[in-house]
Amino acid sequence: xxxxxxxxxxRELIEELGNMYGQEVGPKYAPYWRVLSARMDIxxxxxxxxxxxxxxxxxxxxxxxxxxxxxxxxxxxxHPAADAxxxxxxxxxxxxxxxILTPEIMQARSAALPVWESGxxxxxxxxxxxxxxxxxxxxxxxxxxxxxxGHDPQRRAEAAQRALDQGLLPREKVRRYLPGPSATADxxxxxxxxxxxxxxxxxxxSESVKARLAAVRRAISSGREEELERxxxxxxxxxxxxxxxxxxxxxxxxxxxxxxxxxxxxxSRQSGTTTK
Numbered sequence: 523x524x525x526x527x528x529x530x531x532x533r534e535l536i537e538e539l540g541n542m543y544g545q546e547v548g549p550k551y552a553p554y555w556r557v558l559s560a561r562m563d564i565x566x567x568x569x570x571x572x573x574x575x576x577x578x579x580x581x582x583x584x585x586x587x588x589x590x591x592x593x594x595x596x597x598x599x600x601h602p603a604a605d606a607x608x609x610x611x612x613x614x615x616x617x618x619x620x621x622i623l624t625p626e627i628m629q630a631r632s633a634a635l636p637v638w639e640s641g642x643x644x645x646x647x648x649x650x651x652x653x654x655x656x657x658x659x660x661x662x663x664x665x666x667x668x669x670x671x672g673h674d675p676q677r678r679a680e681a682a683q684r685a686l687d688q689g690l691l692p693r694e695k696v697r698r699y700l701p702g703p704s705a706t707a708d709x710x711x712x713x714x715x716x717x718x719x720x721x722x723x724x725x726x727x728s729e730s731v732k733a734r735l736a737a738v739r740r741a742i743s744s745g746r747e748e749e750l751e752r753x754x755x756x757x758x759x760x761x762x763x764x765x766x767x768x769x770x771x772x773x774x775x776x777x778x779x780x781x782x783x784x785x786x787x788x789x790s791r792q793s794g795t796t797t798k
Contacts, residue, residue, distance in 0.1 A: 528564040535564075535571060543584035555587065565664045570594050597690060601626060601658055601665045604651045611650055618674040620681035620699070622690055624665045630654035669696055 536555055540547035573593040574585045580592070594600040601624065602610070611631040614621045615638065623631075633653035638646035667690040671678050682699035685691040693700075 531564050532567060535568060539571065539584065545584040563661075563663060566594060566600055569664060597665065597667075597688065601661070604654050607654050608647055608650050614670060616672065618672050618677060620672040620674070620678040621670050622667050622681060622685045623670060624667055626654060626657045626661055626665070628668075629657050667691055669699070671699060 532555075536547050539545070567590070570590040570593040571585070574589055575581045577593070580589050583589075601607070607624075607627045607630065610621055610623050611627055611634070613619050614623060614631065630650050630653035634646045634650035637649045667685065669682065669685060669691060671681075678699045679701045682696035685696055686693060686700070
């Protein structure tokens, strides 16, 4: 599975390992290492080396081919076998299911899907295996796992958590499918108080929580009282303004009547003077 460039990188990697562990890597060991170069790509090999060095038990010693093959059982570094891949593809046929799969599995699944839809389950499995093994022969990279969400939200959450636990996908890739944190009794009590949907709180609630709840109640009560005072003051102000406007209108009428009376008196006096 390695080309000449990868084989050169492979040799350099083994030599670096030998220097790190103080182990001479001579020609007599070459046949054993060639077994690895024929069974995995250089990226998988490098990942296996990293996993070996991080292993608290095996990592204390220079790795044998068996040690690296042991690390390659990790699905992060090696493609699943055909039967395991078929099980994943089979689960993906269920639209409710959420699965973690690779592009190679998806490609082989597409090849087997027409046979599956025809009702030939055994033929679909055989078609998948043939296509999958052919795809793997052309692949020279470690598996690139992807998340395929189904319609069932519960199964989405379970599959996302499984992918995270197995290290197949980083959290940012599955965060949207993971369940949110469950509300605590304290949180539910406070939320109920704020929304008006009051819920019973456990009797064993801490004094600090009770104090916070009491503070929230006081704040809500105080806010309601202030709002009532503002509304009352506004109504009183509106009433005063209406009274003042009515008083102003009556004063103008009185002034007009007085002016009319004064004009009438003036006319009466002028008439008396003219008669004399």
